[in-house]
Amino acid sequence: VEDRYGGVIVDDAMFDAEELLGGDPVAFARALDGSVETWRARGTRGVWLKVALERAAHVPVATSRGFVFHHAEKEYVMLTKWLPEDEASTIPANASHQVGVGAFVLDKETRRVLLVQELRGPAANRDLWKMPTGLLEAGEDVPIAAMREVMEETGIDTEFDTVIGCRHAHVGAFGKSDLFFCVGLVVKDGASREISIQPQEIAKAKWATMEEFLDNPHIEPGSHAWALHALCEKWANDEYAGIRANKLPLGFGRPGEVYTYVAHE
Amino acid sequence: VEDRYGGVIVDDAMFDAEELLGGDPVAFARALDGSVETWRARGTRGVWLKVALERAAHVPVATSRGFVFHHAEKEYVMLTKWLPEDEASTIPANASHQVGVGAFVLDKETRRVLLVQELRGPAANRDLWKMPTGLLEAGEDVPIAAMREVMEETGIDTEFDTVIGCRHAHVGAFGKSDLFFCVGLVVKDGASREISIQPQEIAKAKWATMEEFLDNPHIEPGSHAWALHALCEKWANDEYAGIRANKLPLGFGRPGEVYTYVAHE
Structure with missing residues (x-):
């Protein structure tokens, strides 16, 4: 899902639907690394990664790849990664x-x-x-x-x-x-x-x-x-x-x- | 830290200070299980667990013990667990x-x-x-x-x-x-x-x-x-x-x- 800021919303549920992952953090790591390369090549700026509570094992995989927390609700945590290296992040702030x-x-x-x-x-x-x-x-x-x-x-x-x-x-x-x-x-x-x-x-x-x-x-x-x-x-x-x-x-x-x-x- | 609602704020950094954990999720799981038992015995109601970004490996450990997300900022995610089984949670809402x-x-x-x-x-x-x-x-x-x-x-x-x-x-x-x-x-x-x-x-x-x-x-x-x-x-x-x-x-x-x-x- 391309968001209105030119980023990509990556919903954990989408990976499930595409049967790329199952519950396996190793497969998730592989898929994530490949996707980040693709997004970078496409000029994507902000990447959003929504991880459902039951897939919490994916959280340390994402943070080890430079994702940081953005916000969380009971049933999920949203992480983000800002790809451009020469530009300040315009990822919008969390609820305040x-x-x-x-x-x-x-x-x-x-x-x-x-x-x-x-x-x-x-x-x-x-x-x-x-x-x-x-x-x-x-x-x-x-x-x-x-x-x-x-x-x-x-x-x-x-x-x-x-x-x-x-x-x-x-x-x-x-x-x-x-x-x-x-x-x-x-x-x-x-x-x-x-x-x-x-x-x-x-x-x-x-x-x-x-x-x-x-x-x-x-x-x-x-x-x-x-x-x-x-x-x-x-x-x-x-x-x-x-x-x-x-x-x-x-x-x-x-x-x-x-x-x-x-x-x- | 006892919070004003009668819960306990468990800060990831406190575990570090007490040298209970290091970076090891297995030791964290053991310490968390022991602590939850102690809090339950004491009549603690809400437990707060703050996990720093660099300790994201603790997140799946906590969610496997029934913790859910509460909120997150760039550098940490806060999880909670409501202990009383016969009472509705009074854990306050996240920023909205x-x-x-x-x-x-x-x-x-x-x-x-x-x-x-x-x-x-x-x-x-x-x-x-x-x-x-x-x-x-x-x-x-x-x-x-x-x-x-x-x-x-x-x-x-x-x-x-x-x-x-x-x-x-x-x-x-x-x-x-x-x-x-x-x-x-x-x-x-x-x-x-x-x-x-x-x-x-x-x-x-x-x-x-x-x-x-x-x-x-x-x-x-x-x-x-x-x-x-x-x-x-x-x-x-x-x-x-x-x-x-x-x-x-x-x-x-x-x-x-x-x-x-x-x-x-």
Whole structure:
């Protein structure tokens, strides 16, 4: 498969299909060396090699031929080799970010907000009452993720209203960065306010007053969380419009829609 | 190393230091089997195993013991094994996003904007004039990345003004998603307007009129790019304030500052 950068995507499964390899690292080494020569002669620049989990024996064969890791998912690892010796690699970077959501859930009837205590992780054991949070799943959008996390953690059915703000921090796991979207949600009309916690992740949950929410000893005055909390209150009081989430066509001839976040005008 | 989720981070380098292994996969297999038993007996839940590129021979040993890939960077691959048999894994997800920037650069004196044509990639060969774009580097913030890309691609020295909008799309490489921040920059006071292109990436660059920028046959009316282009024009005309980028203390007892993006109030 020729990729759009003029490289070659070599999928381990393709070798299987062509019955070149079987499970034998020696045959794989022979095939790989031959292929690299062919690609080099053709002027191929970047070579991509996807090795399935069950073919992990091919990994040391590839690294001994100068392949380096690019990224991995549970079931495979992707390796790359940049062939031109007189040119810097233009192999695109690996994913660099996790994206999280925090859901500020307002019950407009009672003016109460939904807070949880986590069972594990850095926030546990600190008596920290916080808004429900979580990471986006693959392919998921911010408003959807916020509503899903609230449903999973507390059983409350909500509707998306606005993005209140977004924080960009370089403190994620494994040297990655994270983007955290703080989202304003309202309880769905007629939905139950009865909380049903997710016992694997959540120790406690409650409806709190705005005063309880704001009077949080873990939130340092002037910090980003303090600034977002203040905007949460303003939003709850209809004094802050937040950031709009518009679903718009992707464009450039490609099908599908994407969320575009812009300020209210 | 006990991690904050109650797992164990097993760094390949630690085995080296303890002279348990050398480069021998057989000794590694023995040490790994013994360690997994110890961790299981201790009630350890998630085990992390970081294998350096030069020790790739350990990868098939680990996968044959039920380890799966988690993520990889050029110089290592991280594998994990979840030990509890009666409980779902809480091992956190791999990074899921790339974050890109597009820089809408306005020369306030001439009312012209900076456009480029790329040498490679999906936008090349389509006569597409576009704003300079690029991916965030590890640990980099959006305003900094935008100014860096403009400097690299065109040699123009700019100042950050606002985030115009942000698009979230699930069309990235390798099944990852991407977040694209469209940023409004102005040419720095007194800086040269003379363009010096980066010949490895950029085919052409020019100062265009606002009409040229907006009259783009590749931008489908109603699409997200069309919406962002319209906001770029409004911002250039001082009719749109955009999204503020505030640098605020990280908080929660952690040092450092983070960018927090919120709407103008």
